[in-house]
Amino acid sequence: MHKTxxxxxxxxxxxxxxxxxxxxxRKLRKHGIVSFDFTGSIGSGxxxxxxxxxxILNKKGKRAAAIAGDVAGDDDYSRFRKHxxxxxxxxxxxxxxxxxxxxxxxxxxxxxxxxxxxxxxxxGNLVCPTDFPLGTDKRLVVISVTEGDDMVRKHPVIFSLAxxxxxxxxxxxxxxxxxxxxxxxxxxxLRPKAPVFLTDAKHGKGVPDLMKAMGIW
Amino acid sequence: MHKTxxxxxxxxxxxxxxxxxxxxxRKLRKHGIVSFDFTGSIGSGxxxxxxxxxxILNKKGKRAAAIAGDVAGDDDYSRFRKHxxxxxxxxxxxxxxxxxxxxxxxxxxxxxxxxxxxxxxxxGNLVCPTDFPLGTDKRLVVISVTEGDDMVRKHPVIFSLAxxxxxxxxxxxxxxxxxxxxxxxxxxxLRPKAPVFLTDAKHGKGVPDLMKAMGIW
Numbered sequence: 001m002h003k004t005x006x007x008x009x010x011x012x013x014x015x016x017x018x019x020x021x022x023x024x025x026r027k028l029r030k031h032g033i034v035s036f037d038f039t040g041s042i043g044s045g046x047x048x049x050x051x052x053x054x055x056i057l058n059k060k061g062k063r064a065a066a067i068a069g070d071v072a073g074d075d076d077y078s079r080f081r082k083h084x085x086x087x088x089x090x091x092x093x094x095x096x097x098x099x100x101x102x103x104x105x106x107x108x109x110x111x112x113x114x115x116x117x118x119x120x121x122x123x124g125n126l127v128c129p130t131d132f133p134l135g136t137d138k139r140l141v142v143i144s145v146t147e148g149d150d151m152v153r154k155h156p157v158i159f160s161l162a163x164x165x166x167x168x169x170x171x172x173x174x175x176x177x178x179x180x181x182x183x184x185x186x187x188x189x190l191r192p193k194a195p196v197f198l199t200d201a202k203h204g205k206g207v208p209d210l211m212k213a214m215g216i217w
Numbered sequence: 218m219h220k221t222x223x224x225x226x227x228x229x230x231x232x233x234x235x236x237x238x239x240x241x242x243r244k245l246r247k248h249g250i251v252s253f254d255f256t257g258s259i260g261s262g263x264x265x266x267x268x269x270x271x272x273i274l275n276k277k278g279k280r281a282a283a284i285a286g287d288v289a290g291d292d293d294y295s296r297f298r299k300h301x302x303x304x305x306x307x308x309x310x311x312x313x314x315x316x317x318x319x320x321x322x323x324x325x326x327x328x329x330x331x332x333x334x335x336x337x338x339x340x341g342n343l344v345c346p347t348d349f350p351l352g353t354d355k356r357l358v359v360i361s362v363t364e365g366d367d368m369v370r371k372h373p374v375i376f377s378l379a380x381x382x383x384x385x386x387x388x389x390x391x392x393x394x395x396x397x398x399x400x401x402x403x404x405x406x407l408r409p410k411a412p413v414f415l416t417d418a419k420h421g422k423g424v425p426d427l428m429k430a431m432g433i434w
Contacts, residue, residue: 041259042343042371043364071344071374075367094374096313096344125342126259127288127313146363146389147260150292154259157288157311172363175392 017132020100024135027107028118034216035118037134039158040142041151042124045168047076048201049142050119053211054083057117062216064117067106069098076121086110096128103134117216126155138214144169145178152186159187164195166210171200234349237317241352244324245335251433252335254351256375257359258368259341262385264293265418266359267336270428271300274334279433281334284323286315293338303327313345320351334433343372355431361386362395369403376404381412383427388417 028035038046050066057064065086068076077089088106090098103120120136122129126143133139141162143151146169152159159165167183180198187194195213199206211217245252255263267283274281282303285293294306305323307315320337337353339346343360350356358379360368363386369376376382384400397415404411412430416423428434 041341043258043361043368070371073367073371075371094344094347096342123344124258125313125344127311127340127342128345130311144260144363146361146386146393150290151260154287154290154292169363169393172389172392175389176363176386 014131017100020104021133021135024100024103024107025137026135028112028135028137031112031115033112033115033118035120035136035138036214037120037122037129037136037139038142039122039126039129039139039162040124040166041126041144041147044124044142044144044147045199045201046121046124046142047079049166049168049199049207050121051079051083052201052204052207053117053119053216054080054085056207056211057216058083058085062116063114064119065110065115066119066121067103067110068121069102069123071096071123086115092123096123096125097132098122098129098134099132100135126151126158130158130161138163140164140166142166142168143183145173145180145183146176149178149182152183152190156190159194160190162195164197164210164213166197166199168199168201170198170206171203231348234317237321238350238352241317241320241324242354243352245329245352245354248329248332250329250332250335252337252353252355253431254337254339254346254353254356255359256339256343256346256356256379257341257383258343258361258364261341261359261361261364262416262418263338263341263359264296266383266385266416266424267338268296268300269418269421269424270334270336270433271297271302273424273428274433275300275302279333280331281336282327282332283336283338284320284327285338286319286340288313288340303332309340313340313342314349315339315346315351316349317352343368343375347375347378355380357381357383359383359385360400362390362397362400363393366395366399369400369407373407376411377407379412381414381427381430383414383416385416385418387415387423388420
């Protein structure tokens with residue numbers, strides 16, 4: 001019995017999320033904003049990657065904003081604010097992913113007029129966000145070499161659905177003795193033309209190529 | 218309405234899990250087995266830490282076994298098997314944590330007679346496993362410095378409940394420019410006497426002290 005209730009409830013939650021996600025996307029596009037959902041493992045460097053992009057967009061005169069999703073605290077939000085861009089903080093409490101409803105509220109509170117790009121940093125997690133589209137144009141999955149060479153094959157679903165796969169902290173590959181090629185190979189097994197990018201966000205390497213692919217260079 | 222159903226259903230699931238966890242613990246203790254649930258962030262080095270402990274216990278003539286929990290694949294299971302110990306693989310599919318019911322099934326299939334220690338490696342996640350005790354004597358939370366210095370304050374709940382907090386990959390602290398002291402300080406803010414251990418599982422450093430605290434040295 002529980003199983004059935006659970007499955008029905010789950011289906012309702014997912015279809016409600018998908019509907020709100022569509023509304024979010026429509027709202028963002030209506031304002032001429034291109035939007036990205038940064039999913040990825042915890043500590044993989046999502047925040048720093050977004051910070052690098054904010055700096056570049058600032059220099060180009062493009063107006064970007066960022067929503068920080070975390071279980072608790074405002075570390076990432078504070079980092080975004082330092083770049084002088086509109087930012088919003090979302091704490092999920094015990095939830096391991098953002099959902100479209102939370103983004104809907106965030107968008108209501110943000111001034112969207114004049115913005116060009118919206119970055120949303122999801123909760124660091126390679127499982128939970130999979131089923132919850134937020135209503136962005138594209139989704140990235142960011143991992144780092146420091147997590148080991150088995151991250152892709154351990155989480156096939158989220159990588160199969162990603163628009164961009166980012167392997168970060170490649171500057172540490174030698175120190176950690178992890179070959180990024182293994183991660184690329186595993187991604188190619190899932191998707192022969194997987195859009196994989198190697199980055200070193202700390203030193204800004206690989207970020208322009210990724211931004212070009214994202215259409216925001 | 219959904220919220221209420223969801224909350225009731227959630228409460229049922231959690232109380233059922235807690236009941237099965239108690240049964241698992243009773244079963245393990247009846248066999249004289251001391252057991253540990255290794256939670257922690259993805260790629261933080263949980264598997265390698267357990268492998269180091271298996272080697273040490275093998276040398277001491279203690280019999281240990283390991284259960285590998287992962288979303289997909291058998292990488293960790295295969296690594297445990299190489300140490301010549303009984304091992305069991307659990308794939309959670311789309312779930313971001315193990316639960317007591319899965320462990321109950323694993324224990325049914327494993328030969329428990331003669332075992333001294335049971336290691337369970339949970340799915341790498343700092344949120345989901347919190348509410349799901351598996352029925353082990355103690356729980357560890359393993360993070361690594363490579364994830365950044367904000368991991369503890371971003372996940373207060375799981376660290377508040379941990380029996381042992383392990384900060385791994387301290388050999389990479391300089392390369393990644395993360396000070397482990399910040400993580401220790403944040404842990405002490407949550408719990409003045411937080412049982413924090415700094416390890417470098419790759420080179421075996423800090424592992425004996427941790428095992429002594431765990432009572433398996």
